[in-house]
Amino acid sequence: MRFPSLCRSLLLAAALPATSLTVAAQSARVNATDSVNIRKIYDEALARGQSYENLRELTGRIGGRLSGSPQAEQAVQWGKTTMEKMGLDRVYLQEVMVPHWVRGAKEKAQVRGAKGKGISLNVCALGGSVGTNGKIKAQVIEVQSLQELAALPADKVKGKLVFFNRPMNPLYIETGRAYGEAGDQRRSGAAEAAKRGAVGALVRSLSLAHDDFPHTGTMRYEDGVAQVPAAALSTNGADELSQLLKADKNLTVELEMSCQTLPEVKSYNVVGEIKGSKYPDEIITVGGHLDSWDLAQGAHDDGTGCVQSMEVLRLLKASGLRPERTVRAVLFMNEENGTRGGNKYAELAKAAQEKHLAAMESDGGGFTPRGFSIEADPATVRKVQQWEPLFVPYGSGDITPGHGGTDIGPLKGQAKALIGYNCDDQRYFDIHHTAADTFDKVNRRELELGGASMAALIYLLSKYGL
Structure with a gap:
């Protein structure tokens, strides 16, 4: 030991000095006792x-x-x-x-391009989100941050789904720091998207892993701002959607969520x-x-x-x-x-x-x-x-x-x-x-x-x- x-x-x-030896000895005994305990x-x-x-x-x-x-x-x-x-x-x-808050039936999302063929995405509702009241279908605009969204002209956002695709920073040794920095898009993305006239928000999952698991988590609405649905995409799904958007900026995503607050x-x-x-x-x-x-x-x-x-x-x-x-x-x-x-x-x-x-x-x-x-x-x-x-x-x-x-x-x-x-x-x-x-x-x-x-x-x- x-x-x-x-x-x-x-x-x-x-x-x-000799006058201090008693204090030092007492300190030593305390530390020895603490080590044993x-x-x-x-x-x-x-x-x-x-x-x-x-x-x-x-x-x-x-x-x-x-x-x-x-x-x-x-x-x-x-x-x-x-x-x-x-x-x-x-x-x-x-x-x-x-x-x-209850999630309801399993969420569904599909990407549809010019040929109309659907590609499923792994999604889940963010905690506290409203549902879609059936299905919503809209074009998608991809951004990396709340600041980039705020700088876009209103007509580029109105009626669309805003796709927040900023990943966690992999260079930080402390992953909690990366999580904290990327979390604003999950917490506030839907409210900021609604301010610009969007019909909903899609958010890249807060994870450094590349897999098919969407990550839920809490999000917030703001008083006086329309409440629009918000869903998390798995990191693989976010990467796939981003690549598809590069090839077809007019593609649409169809989203269905039945969550509600009781x-x-x-x-x-x-x-x-x-x-x-x-x-x-x-x-x-x-x-x-x-x-x-x-x-x-x-x-x-x-x-x-x-x-x-x-x-x-x-x-x-x-x-x-x-x-x-x-x-x-x-x-x-x-x-x-x-x-x-x-x-x-x-x-x-x-x-x-x-x-x-x-x-x-x-x-x-x-x-x-x-x-x-x-x-x-x-x-x-x-x-x-x-x-x-x-x-x-x-x-x-x-x-x-x-x-x-x-x-x-x-x-x-x-x-x-x-x-x-x-x-x-x-x-x-x-x-x-x-x-x-x-x-x-x-x-x-x-x-x-x-x-x-x-x-x-x-x-x-x-x-x-x-």
Whole structure:
């Protein structure tokens, strides 16, 4: 067993005056104890981890869990029952009203050229889109950005389908950065197209993969702007349509979608907690979002984050590490198309005048852990970075300033630090928001290592505070 922090502390002690040796020795003992306890957490996770089997049950028995759906309701009961079986100090629900959008029958799209022969495209409606009310058929104009659309003459756009075909930038090492930059066309493309008189929008899927899976995701309309249908094309379909347009600029696309928005539905965040042994009024939250898109099982997005968050509590209990501060696992509802759960959690915390020390979120998949991103003032970030050596032996010692997470974002100003769990994201956007996001894409060992990394950092936060 290696103790990087212990070794470093002992070397420093040799150079200190005698009056400082006691402090250095105390620091060394703390680091040695922490190394041993963190090893206990990892041993428990790797030998007896429950994240993988919990995920198997969530995805296999319930599947996709879009807010407002019967499956989302089943997932709430599953989360509550699962945490009750863990013997936590408290398990409860937080009521929240959520949107209820339904996809309806499978979407259809065909390209028709001068000869009238139809070529099918792989498409899916973007979340929140209106339907086509039967079929719409229109010529297509291809653009690379919202800015290019805005610069076009009105007569070039009116009555057409606007095809947004800007790919994610493959040159970025961090794929999340590429996703964020390309996401404006999905979120706002339909509204901007409608402002120019278009009848709908087609959007290249947000993925670096070249395949036939269309990627859904939320989109937004604007008040006072006509609501036109919006669909995602698979990356292969987008490439094919672009090539066909080069040969025939007058071709048309026929689109059929039956999606619609229904009245809002009552749902819940699921909360389980272990009370702190010394500072029960100081709260550390860890969570993932229980809802998912409806195309698949929502395994990586974000079933993995939910089971890892619950596993944090189990790992602390099983390792005999009673947290000094209260640790609370939250399965947030409605991250995908509204963030109502995260907002409600922060609203209730503020109303109750709760003291949140930190909040952590896992919403980047269940891949190999790499570290954490910290959204806090520089001094707090440096405080957390002092623990990096304890994580290096486990491959998760990359602790940097950065984004905490969507569901914990509303806690900004209440919590001293918002922390994002980071894992290897190179494969994430191949399956994100697609029919390919299934349980078989999750590796047991990677998933359990991630839960252990989260539990280890929360153990340190609970012991030392910020």
